[in-house]
Amino acid sequence: MTEVAPSPMAAWPAEPAAFGGIDRMPRPAPRNSGPDFARIQNSLEFDELRRRFRGFVFPTSVLFFVWYLTYVLLAAYARGFMGLKVIGSINVGLLLGLLQFVSTIVITLCYLRFARRHIDPRVRQIRSNAGIADT
């Protein structure tokens, strides 16, 4: 980012307020001017949101991918190990497989918690700065 000082967020032009029908005249300003995306993108708040989001989802994606791949490689090349019995006829392979289920659910719940705490409030903030109601 080359932008040095992000402008105050509250200054974004949202829907221009209409006072007593002054703007009843057909406005020449195109409706598609919309929110100033470049400005939002360069704001500190957005930068923080993106950093937080990527800081969670990228490492987590790598983590579950590597863990899944490890499991697949073990199933392909370490059959003896996977066949070791742990409790009764339940072997290491079955336990590791069930652990994949558990890790998937745990990651899902962690992401849900993370998003509620760190993503949603920031999105709300950025949206309200841009003058857009939260849905």
Next chain:
Amino acid sequence: MTSMGSPALNTVVFAAFVIITLLVVYRVSNRNSTTADYYAAGSAFTGPQNGVAITGDYLSAASFLGIAGAIAVHGYDGFLYSIGFLVAWLVALLLFAELVRNTGRFTMGDVLAYRMRQRPVRAAAATSTLVISFFYMLAQMAGAGGLVALLLGVHSKTGQALVITVVGVVMILYVLVGGMKGTTWVQIIKAAMLVLCAVLMTVFLMGKFGFSISALLDEAANNSARGELLLEPGGKYGKTPIAKLDFISLSLALILGAAGLPHVLMRFYTVPNAREARRSVVWAIMAMAVFYAATLVIGYGAAALVGSEKILASTGRENSAAPLLAFEIGGTLLLGIVAAVAFATILAVVAGLTITASASFAHDVYANIFRRGRTNSADEVRVARRTAVIIGGLAIIGGILANGQNVAFLVALAFAFAASANLSTLIYSLFWKRFNTTGTLWAMYGGLSCCLVLVFFSPLVSGAPSSMFRDVDFHLFPLTNPGIVSIPFSFLCGYLGTVLASSDRADRAKQAEMEVRSLTGIGA
């Protein structure tokens, strides 16, 4: 070998499902005259509803009958499918669901073309959507033929063709009358039936073995030709080094492909915002975790109570494991219900694929490429409906022609296509600033054609006893799953296309718009 249970009862239960769902579809559908209604059900579903519908869209007959059968016959290796199909959803949850919901409106093409040159990228996205949907659909329809023989006692080819036609016509009715809203309700009903059925069978089986997994496994091993080895990996893929590599390639396609399936991506547009899209995936993951855990018990249960020899000797071979088990534990009534659920599964999945393919054609190809966006909503919906009828017709013809062929590999192939063409382009366009139109086209067409070429020169097509053409041998590529080569190849193509075409600068303003919109929903 004759059919199982009472074909008349199976038919009645299935007919009841069709009538009830058609009534529901008719009741919930308004006129579906706008694109937002027809493609996205007005984005009015809640996260939990959509989560269950995603489950319904995703769990095909292959997941239910195929996985249970694979576990019953090959043992542990079948379970590996369950795990891949489930873990794959983390990709959708973490990387795609919310961003795709915020960025697009109706199709995958909306996301990919957002900041690129519209026409070529939409053409590529539509090509990939249509190819994937067609392969996936063919597998489902061909499976219907086998199921008919097994469950309804229809053994003549003409009779089976007739049933496939009926299945196709009902599916077209769902899509035409109900649009996305009606189709979604079909998915919800079907998912509820399927998961409930799997859970009930599981609880019953566990009860029979005193709630001891170990006892169930022992009995399964005792009753299997493979003995103790049934509980270890390697039953299906462990015989040669090539088979092991093939298995790794398949695993990669499963985990990376699910989130790139166009009919899955399209479901995210049926909810109002990103938070609901996130909740959808969370609900879907929970429902599927329960379902896939149940397939493990059902699969080993079938090995224990029915036995692998009896399963392999029956009409549907592996696919008959779950129905045979249902008959064993619950008699004709439970078999009838399982049969109906299996049919409902095919119907619902094909309906979901049809609406996706028709939306992609009408929205990406007709409205944005042919008419360059100068068309109205009613006109676009008209084209989408006509396309749905044509696609439905093709599915019927394809299903009849492929009946009896071993086309189960087409599902794995659809995942490989999705992982090789859609995953790379979606990741790049959502997260890589410099990614441009050239990169998108290279990644998409590169991945797709790499897959097609590798499959054409694989043992699937020639040179093996199970090949499509048994008498010739022109196979050059040893693996039946292209993913391990085609997925990295697609990423490489996307990178090279972007870097080499330096004149094709990414649109900075559009990139800002897309990034802000994807993370915050501003402008969506």
